[in-house]
Amino acid sequence: MRLNLGSKNFKQDIAKLLDMVEGRALFHSKNSLPTPLHLIVQERSANIRFVPLPVPGCLCSVSKGFDIFVQTHAKDSQNLLEKFLNGKDSQLPVRHRFTIAHEIAHTYFYDLSKQPPSMQFPPNTAKELRRMEEACDAIANRMLLPRFILEEHVKKHDCLDPNLLRELANKAAVSPQVVISAFGGSAKCLPHKGGIACALHDGESYRLTSFSLGGLLKDRFDLIKGQRLSEWIKPSDFVANGGRKSEVIFRRTGKNDPKTIYSFKARFERVPVPAAKVNYFVTVSELEAGQPDLLRSSDDQGVD
Numbered sequence: 287m288r289l290n291l292g293s294k295n296f297k298q299d300i301a302k303l304l305d306m307v308e309g310r311a312l313f314h315s316k317n318s319l320p321t322p323l324h325l326i327v328q329e330r331s332a333n334i335r336f337v338p339l340p341v342p343g344c345l346c347s348v349s350k351g352f353d354i355f356v357q358t359h360a361k362d363s364q365n366l367l368e369k370f371l372n373g374k375d376s377q378l379p380v381r382h383r384f385t386i387a388h389e390i391a392h393t394y395f396y397d398l399s400k401q402p403p404s405m406q407f408p409p410n411t412a413k414e415l416r417r418m419e420e421a422c423d424a425i426a427n428r429m430l431l432p433r434f435i436l437e438e439h440v441k442k443h444d445c446l447d448p449n450l451l452r453e454l455a456n457k458a459a460v461s462p463q464v465v466i467s468a469f470g471g472s473a474k475c476l477p478h479k480g481g482i483a484c485a486l487h488d489g490e491s492y493r494l495t496s497f498s499l500g501g502l503l504k505d506r507f508d509l510i511k512g513q514r515l516s517e518w519i520k521p522s523d524f525v526a527n528g529g530r531k532s533e534v535i536f537r538r539t540g541k542n543d544p545k546t547i548y549s550f551k552a553r554f555e556r557v558p559v560p561a562a563k564v565n566y567f568v569t570v571s572e573l574e575a576g577q578p579d580l581l582r583s584s585d586d587q588g589v590d
């Protein structure tokens with residue numbers, strides 16, 4: 287496939303490429319998780335090197351393929367490389383797995399029949415460069431958590447159970463953000479009335495780092511990355527707000543409709559003590575109007 291960043295058909299070309307990459311990931315994983323990145327790296331004629339770098343990763347074309355450089359401390363590089371070469375890439379930190387998948391994604395922009403491989407259509411503008419980076423993130427996501435796997439998960443499990451989302455992330459050896467992007471990229475998987483997000487504890491409170499909302503919830507909430515979780519889900523007895531309940535009902539007016547009050551169920555994953563730099567899953571679903579919870583006066587605290 288010749289990917290031209292300036293082409294009108296770029297979106298369609300990337301959609302085809304995403305399907306192809308998913309096919310390769312499923313072939314190597316035998317339709318399971320995690321995706322064995324070392325096999326895809328081999329298939330793309332690439333070598334991995336873990337080195338100190340000013341960026342998370344980069345790709346260089348060399349005579350027989352590619353070198354993929356992944357940022358790490360010098361003291362860890364040998365250990366990480368051994369894990370990778372022994373086929374244990376699922377034990378690498380999730381950020382390294384994402385970086386490797388992202389750099390593999392860049393190789394699809396190269397013509398491998400040339401030695402060294404070269405880009406037939408290198409990015410010419412900042413916009414094209416951004417396009418390529420976004421496409422590589424999407425490819426990495428699809429490689430690490432194929433849509434087929436996500437659809438199977440959704441068929442068998444409650445996809446708004448935050449503890450099961452954690453299990454899925456662990457099985458795929460990916461960060462919660464990858465799970466959330468995968469749901470965001472697959473209209474079939476996220477319920478219309480549901481949303482999933484992740485939040486990071488900054489030492490004081492939880493802040494939203496990433497979210498995907500179903501169609502209906504997009505109409506209900508305006509969320510921004512970085513905002514406090516308590517601005518969205520207000521009850522103080524919610525575990526993420528310092529309370530003891532990992533599941534609460536809260537009520538809010540619609541964003542374009544200040545007269546109507548809607549009820550939602552929020553769930554947070556089991557977190558004994560929040561660890562620094564760890565994203566935790568939170569899910570929200572809208573409840574049917576007229577459910578008994580609507581009538582409980584103690585829930586009024588959540589109304590805007």
Ligand SMILES: [Zn+2]
Binds near residue numbers: 388419
């Ligand atoms: Zn990149």
